[in-house]
Amino acid sequence: MVMPLLRHRLATLTHRLRHSSAAAATPKPPIxxxxxxxxxxxxxxxxxxxxxxxxxxxxxxxEETRLYPSPVANLAVPKSSFALSQTPGRRRLLPSPPKRALEVGLSCGLFHSSLIVDGAxxxxxxxxxxxxxFGHxxxxxVPxxxxxxxxxxxxxxxxxHSVALTSDGEVFTWGYGGFGALGHSVYHRELFPRLVKGSWEGTIKHIATSGTHTAAITESGELYIWGRDEGDGRLGLGPGRGPDHAGGLSIPSKVKELPYPIAAVSCGGFFTMALTVDGQLWNWGANSNYELGRGDKIGGWKPRPVPSLENVKIIQLASGGYHSLALTDDGKVLSWGHGGQxxxxxxxxxNQKIPAVVEALAxxxxxxxxxxxxxxxxxxxxGKLYMWGNANDSQLGIPGLPPVQSCPVEVNFLMExxxxxxxxxxxxxIGASHAMCLALRESS
Structure with a gap:
């Protein structure tokens, strides 16, 4: 991290931090x-x-429960030069945004949330x-x-834990490291962001994580992975994968059985999915709920393509605890795995044994x-948002739903x-019991 750049960023953003702290006590969302x-x-x-x-x-x-989407913060951005930041599981279809373009992105963890704006x-x-x-x-x-x-x-x-990727291609992790998810060759907590010193050549262009394992992709398309394994093979490393501790591996290791360059990766509860540069889906790990979409319950560490998707171009993957989604290049959503909620x-x-189109969104x-x-x-x-699945804790943002919502429902926003x-x-x-979205609002 270049210290002059960091000092410049802190100086320019200090007034925003002060403003957000003062505004948090009022109903109006901070800018x-x-x-x-x-x-x-x-x-x-x-x-x-x-x-x-x-x-x-x-x-x-x-401390609260919000029954429907409510504002957290506002960002006044340039109309013509902003873009979404990189998303785990999503491959870029267009060249990266110009360096001057403002990038914004959200992420939800188990019980924490984040926003990236202009690199901060x-x-x-x-x-x-x-x-x-923050060291505590x-x-x-409040943000x-x-x-x-x-x-x-x-x-x-x-x-x-949390994972971050810088524009210089460096990976930082912090939080609880008990299962090796931090990649620092140790298994204790890290209270501050710490650089991951992997054995990869070049820089990292893409990251993803889940409850206890983490993945990173190099510029040349090599996939490195670390974290909890415990026999289900979610790391994709196979026998002789190296030293470990209590079922975890805290050393970034290359997934050698992938024959093609990888563009994006998504980490599920006990499995992993990867997209090749031409949009083909490979996956590995646990499969007791058909998470791998192969028509059977045979799991394993070795990466394999999903047979029914060999002629389908995928642009984004998303992994749940025991289920999977894929977005095709023609705007269709496929889902498979556990369907109990x-x-x-x-x-x-x-349960769904092989990928199937979500017909309600066709x-x-x-x-x-x-x-x-x-x-x-x-x-x-x-710009419409649809949600479905476990409706407990108002996580779907639609009051009055039954605990299980098995069809996509449009989320309606209250006009402020x-x-x-x-x-x-x-x-x-989406997190464990909450969700967030980023919405554009033009002047009336």
Whole structure:
């Protein structure tokens, strides 16, 4: 990390941190970022959250349950030059945004949340294990600027840990390291972000994590992985994978059995999925609930393609605890695996042995997908948000649903009297009992 750049970033963002702390006590959401441009050339991006927030993960400043999406923060961004930051499991179809483009992204962990804007990390929620990266284990109930990281491209929040990727291609991890998910060759907690010193050549371009394992992809498409394994093979390393401790491996190791360069990776509860540069899906690990989509329950460490998807181009993967989603290049959502909480969206609670189209969304052009442990979400090209699965804790953002919602339902947003127009959702992230989205709101 270049210290002059870090000092410059801290100086320019200190006033935003002060403003957010003062505004958190009022109903009006704080403005965490203001573009250096004229007012008529800016648009408002709004961060909204809903679900259970007893640990502060909703960002509203109090212990609460939000029945429907409610604003957490506003960002005044340039209308013509902002983009979504890198998303775990999603391969870039277009060249990377210009260096001057503002990138914004969300992530939800087990009980914590984060926002990246202009390379800076805002993070909040439960602090156990040091997962917030401030040097302590206290919770934070409002978005708070982390001064120990800067120049970020992507963040992936896990169960009790967090992972970040910088624009220089460096990976930092922090939080609870008991299962090796931090990749530092040790198994204790890290209260501050710490650089992962992998054996890879070149730089990292993509990261992903889950409850207890983490993955990173190099510029040349090599996949490195570390964390908990315990016999189900989710690391994809096979016999003789190296030293470990209590079922975990805290040394980044190359997945050697992948014959093609990898563009994106997604870490599920006990399995892993990877996308090749041409959009082919490979996966490995546990399969007792048909998570691998091969038509049987035979799992294993060795990466293999999904037979029914060999002629299907995939642009994004999303992994839940025991289920999987894939987004095709023609805007269709596929799902498979465990369906007991309705998370597959097929109108039943049956398991699905092979990938199947979510027919309730077939009339929409889907551009973004997300999974929680037992829930799912999709965003359409015109900014509508659909959710389905486990509806406990109001995690689906739709009051009055039964505990199991097995068909996608559109999430409706309450219109705020704030001079802004309707919500056009751009992305969504799901945690253990809460969710967030990023929505564009033009002036009325």
């Amino acid at each position: 965490l970022y203001t573009a250096d441009t004229t007012a008529d050339a800016t648009a408002t991006l709004q961060v909204l959250s809903w679900g259970k927030g007893a640990s502060g993960q909703l960002g509203g400043g109090v 990390l805002w993070i909040w929620g439960k602090g156990d294990g040091g997962r917030l990266g 284990e206290n919770p934070l109930f 708070t600027l982390n001064p120990h990281l800067d120049n970020l491209l992507s963040v992936a929040l896990g169960g009790l 309705g998370q597959l969206g097929h109108g039943s609670i049956q 009339h929409e052009n889907i551009i973004y997908i997300s999974c929680g442990g037992s829930s799912s979400a999709a965003v359409t090209d015109n 009297d704030d001079g802004l127009g309707p919500h056009k959702v751009l992305s969504v992230a």
